[in-house]
Structure formats: structure tokens, C-alpha cells
Amino acid sequence: MSLRVERVDATNWLEIAELTVAKHQVNFIESNALSILESQYISGWYPVGLYSDDMLVGFAMYGCREVDSIWIDRFMIDLKYQGQGFGQKFLVYLMEHIRESFKVKKIILSVTPENLKARKFYEDNGFFNTDEVDPKGELIFMYDCMEV
Numbered sequence: 001m002s003l004r005v006e007r008v009d010a011t012n013w014l015e016i017a018e019l020t021v022a023k024h025q026v027n028f029i030e031s032n033a034l035s036i037l038e039s040q041y042i043s044g045w046y047p048v049g050l051y052s053d054d055m056l057v058g059f060a061m062y063g064c065r066e067v068d069s070i071w072i073d074r075f076m077i078d079l080k081y082q083g084q085g086f087g088q089k090f091l092v093y094l095m096e097h098i099r100e101s102f103k104v105k106k107i108i109l110s111v112t113p114e115n116l117k118a119r120k121f122y123e124d125n126g127f128f129n130t131d132e133v134d135p136k137g138e139l140i141f142m143y144d145c146m147e148v
Contacts, residue, residue, distance in 0.1 A: 003093045005048040005060070008036055016049045016059050019078040028115045032059045035074045039063075045073065050090045057081040060094055069106035069142075070098055091125050095143065105145050110138035 008016055017033040032047075039045040039061060050058035058081065061074040072094065077087045095107055109127065111118050119129070119139070127141040134140055 001089075002053050003089060004051045005094060005097055006051055008039070008047040008049060012049050012056070015056055016047075019056070019059055019076065021076055022079055022082070025076075025115075028112045028118065029074060029076055032074070032076070035059070035061045047074075048094075050077070050086070050094070052081075052086065055081075057086050058090055060090070062094070062098055065102055065104070068104055069108050070102050070104045072098070072107060072109040075109070087121065088125065091121075095145075099145055107143040107145065108140060110134045110136070110140050112138055 006012065013036055017031075017036060019032055021029065035045075036047050039047045044065060045061055045063035047059070047061040049056050050060060056078070058077040059074060060072060060076070062070055062072045064071040064073065075087075075091065075094070077090070098104065098107060107127075109122065111122060119141075122141050123129075125143075126147075127143045130140045130142050132140040
């Protein structure tokens with residue numbers, strides 16, 4: 001299995017916008033279409049498709065780079081590929097891609113407090129709760145790249 005990220009562009013945006021999550025997950029993440037639109041009007045965001053070989057299995061958006069940190073603002077695996085290990089594999093792959101591309105010391109993301117499964121997922125992958133809350137009421141988690 002070969003993993004890769006591919007920037008959203010004219011050839012793949014519609015397929016990426018149509019990816020879905022389970023009904024109980026819908027309130028935990030903005031739509032891919034909205035994220036793609038945001039990236040067109042707010043500079044500094046990088047929307048990417050997550051591919052395993054030639055299969056599109058998910059979507060992520062990262063950016064809002066600060067001096068030594070960058071945000072993963074969206075991360076999702078399509079419903080039909082959930083439960084197959086793609087989330088963990090792609091999170092590790094994406095974090096490495098970000099670290100190589102931006103030379104940051106911290107990767108930051110936020111999680112809806114009610115999304116206990118996502119909180120555990122990120123904690124299991126080295127993120128920790130900073131005890132800070134973003135303007136939307138989401139918990140801010142951080143990964144310290146210097147600890148690796």
C-alpha cells in the first residue's frame with residue numbers, strides 16, 4: 001500500500017467534496033466542500049486528498065502556520081474506509097509530510113469535546129490536550145515534534 005497526499009485541484013475537488021462520514025460524525029467536522037471553499041478565500045490553508053495507491057480514502061486541510069507550529073484543521077476518512085486502519089496510517093503520514101514541508105516544532109488541532117473517539121485517537125497518536133479552548137469551544141490538542 002502506497003500512501004500519498006495530493007493537493008485539491010480542478011481534477012479532484014468534486015470527488016473529495018463528496019466524501020462522507022458516518023451520521024453520528026457529521027456534527028464533529030465541517031464539510032469538505034466548505035473546507036475547500038475556505039482554502040480559496042483564506043490564504044495559508046492546504047487542502048489535500050488522502051490516497052492509498054489510486055484510491056481516494058480521505059481529506060485533510062492544514063495550514064495557518066505560525067513561527068514554530070501549524071494546524072491540522074480538517075482530517076477525515078471516508079465512511080467506506082473507516083475501521084481499516086487508514087486514519088492512523090494517514091495521520092502519521094500527514095504529520096511527517098507537514099514536519100518535512102514546514103520544519104515546525106508543534107502540530108496543533110482541535111476536537112469537539114463530545115467526540116470522545118477522536119480525542120482518544122489523537123492521544124493514542126501522541127497529541128495531548130493543552131487545556132485550551134478555541135473560539136468554537138473545541139479543545140486544543142498539540143503534538144510536540146521535538147519529543148520524537
